[in-house]
Amino acid sequence: MFHAQGLAPALRRAAVAVAIATVALPLAACSDEGKLVLHSATGDYRFNVEVVDTPESRAQGLMFVQELADDAGMLFDFKEERPVSFWMRNTFIPLDMIFVGADGVVKTIHVNARPHDVTSIPSEVPVQFVLEIPGGRSVEIGLKPGDTMEHDRVGTLAID
Structure with a gap:
């Protein structure tokens, strides 16, 4: 036989725990991939980014975009380290392309890629x-x- 008075506080604690988990789990699962920081010798610079990580979304990239705020960008994730190459077909604004290793270290930078230029820009x-x-x-x-x-x-290479 159980004691009804002892059960009420235990049920309240369980209900509170479930409520906290219900709120906290989605927040933990939704880390903010739209935020990025570049660390240079002159400071830390925050950017709002769109992450693209499928062949279709990477192919679209920033094509047809007419303007981009100073603190905005697009982060292409290839899910593994490999040589990559970009071009500016159907891109209307000049872009800097920052090529970054899986460890977050900037490897190479291509400054001011020319709009509509189909010349390949390799990561090197x-x-x-x-x-x-x-x-x-x-x-x-x-x-x-x-x-x-x-x-x-x-730091999160895909493991398939």
Whole structure:
């Protein structure tokens, strides 16, 4: 036989625990992939990014975009380190392409890629990420190879 008075506080504690888990789990599962920080010798620079990680979304990229805020960009995640190459077909604004390893270290930077240019822009080394930001912005913030990018996906190579 159980004691009814002892049960009420235990049920209340369980209900509170369930309520907290119901609220906290979705928040933990939804880390903010829309935020990214570039660390350079001149400071830390925050960007709002859209993450693209499927062949279809990577192919679309920033094509047809007419403007991009100074703190905005697109993060391409290839889910493994490999040589990659970009072009500017159907891209209307100049972009800086920052090629980043799985560890978050900036490997190479292509400054001010020309709109509508179909010339290949290679990473030069294997990378997992490419960050596209407004043209010239990497120079403004003093970003150099060896600097770092902080994002939830850094350090998380896909294991299939």
